[in-house]
Amino acid sequence: MKSVFGLFGTILMFAVLVTASIPTASAQDTSVFRAGAAKLDITPPLGCSLAGHLVDRKATHVHDPLHARSLVMEDGKTKIAIVICDLIGIAQSEVSEAKRLISEQTGIPPECVLIAGTHTHTGPAPEPCLQSDPDPEYLKFLVVRIADSVRCAINNLRPARAGWGLGHEERMVFNRRYFMKPGTVPPDPWGRTEDQVKMNPGYENPNVVKPAGPVDPDLTILAVQDTDGYPIAVLGNYALHYVGGGNGLEISADYFGQWCRIMEQSWGKYDESKPPCVALLSNGCSGNINNVDIHQKLIQPHPYHQMNRVAQAVADEAMRVLGGITYRESIPLQGALETVELGIRKPSSTEVQEAQEILKKAGPELKDLPEIYARETVLMAEMPEKISTTVQAIRIGDAVIATFPGEAFVELGLEIKKKSQFERTFCVELANDDVGYIPTEEAYKLGGYETWRARSSPLQPGSAEKLLAAALALLNTVHESSGGR
Ligand SMILES: [Zn+2]
Structure with a gap:
């Protein structure tokens, strides 16, 4: 659940299409690929408002800390920074300020910086989320911390190589919208009975007919190690809304953080002379995906059991993929952003x-x-009649990252992957902005929670298709400028 805090302010920060310098063939051949990673704590104080429920909650405990995790790569000419934050999302205003600091302090331009939230539902409100509001002091700290994590990753840069791979984990993902028997979908918040689908209908609900959409079981992996074979970073991409634990009042980085802990222990090696390996788990297009199997009631021996179980399964698959990675040392990098204007359902x-x-x-x-x-x-x-947001493409050799600025429906990620010309495609949602849910045109027709008009779902139907077209065009541009490699 998200909002569009900050879209009223620094909306027009990016040019229509900004493309970073593209390495020439000779630069690609002779440049040294370098990479560095770092993570910094962004845990807020107890008592902060936690985002992710219909009503506000105040944090009473820290189960595990929150981080901004940064990976910086350099091909000798272009630097790319990827920052994944343990937050439910991040507003354009904070992204803009963090990118301004990063550009000022490191020279990396905004189109080469990707900042995304994981979508933990047990982190602070980084923007107004239904009845939870952000603490302005925390936001100032957060922005500086994001920029600092990029600086620390740059401090850790060293000659490196990278590779990418693809795994699958289909047991953990479910489309959470279901067609129901006629007359069994409850009224929407306005008392209307037009919804044809219900989100989370409950265990063994006899009125469920079938899921209203697909899932994306892909686990896409980017592995980066130094030229001694020591792991620098692993970036995962998996389309799963979130899997929390606890009583809802404990700060936690969710299964995203647990996956990172497992990967850093399993894949990372300890060498006191080198910076530790950093794992980053980005969220794929998962606005309509969850971890609830409605056919099997969840029984947990302890409140974090399922969160750990999912993290372990996805980490096991990541380890399997890492075993088969082919590493390359010549990896051209490129970043591009495009602005997209979207209408609001006033x-x-x-x-x-x-x-x-x-x-x-x-x-x-x-x-x-x-x-x-x-x-x-x-x-x-x-709210304004229209907002401006961005999609981004980050090329990493023959792999590419495409982004969506909110909780994108899974169909968008599947479409991007189907049409991408790159060898491997990552789709990162909640990147560089948070415009709320991004349902497909078809999903608006079916109705249901994700389409109910709120600051967490403000967009006009057709917005997803507009963002998808812009993202595909951007991938094309980046692919063509790479010489179609
Ligand atoms: Zn959510």
Whole structure:
């Protein structure tokens, strides 16, 4: 669940199409590929608002710390920085400020910096998320920490080689939207009964007909090691919304953080003379994907059991893939960004009035769906008609990363991978912005939670298709400028 905090401010920070310098053939042949990685703690203080539920929660404990994890690669001419943060998302305003600092301090231009949230539901609110609001002091700390993690990764740069591979883990991912028997989908927050699908219908619900969409079981891996064969970083990409644990009041990096811990122990080696290996797990297009098997009730011996189980399964597959990686030492790098303008589903004045009536009768904490969405309707009246956001392509040799600026539906990632001309394609969501859910046009027709109008789902139908077209065009541009390699 997300919002578009910050889209009102520094919207126009990127040119329509910004492309970093493209290495020439001779530069590719002679340049030395270098890489470095670092992670810095971004855990907020206890008492902070935790994002990810319909109502606000205040953190009472730290189960495991949150990090900004950075991987910097350099081909002798172009530097690329990838930063994955243990956050539910990150607003364009913070991305913009972090990129400004990074550019100022390291010279890496914005199109070569990718900053994404993992989508942990047990981290601070980095932007207004339904009834949870961010702490401005934390945001200042976060931005500096992101930039510092890139500087630390640069400090760790050394001659390196990299390779990529593909695994599959289909047991952990489920499409969370289901077609239901006629008349069994509950009303939406406005009392309408037009939804044809229900998110999370519950275990063994006899009214479930079938899932309303596919899953993407790919686990895409980028492995980077130094020229002595010592691991520098491993970047994973897997399309799974989140898998948390605990009582909802504990700060945790979710299964994303646990995967990183396992990978750093299993794949990383200890050498006191070298910086430790850093693992990064980016989220794929997973706006409609979860880890809930509705046919099998989850019984956990302890609250973090399932989170650890999923992390272990995905890490086991990553280790298998790492065993078969072919490493290369000549790896041209390139980054490109494109701005995309998207329309907002503004409420009508009648809808705002109706919402205000509901709120007048509500208590101080909004608990039911009509009240919560009434507040969203009133707040959405203040949003602009249109917002500007970005998609990005990062080329790493014959592999590429394509990004979406919010919780992209799985169909978008599948389409990108199907049409990409690159040997290996990563699709990272919640990158460089957070415009909320990005449902396909078809999903809007079916309705359901992800399409209910709120700051966490403000976009007009057709936005996903616009972003997809822009991302595919960008991949094409990057591929052509690479000489079609
Ligand atoms: Zn979520």
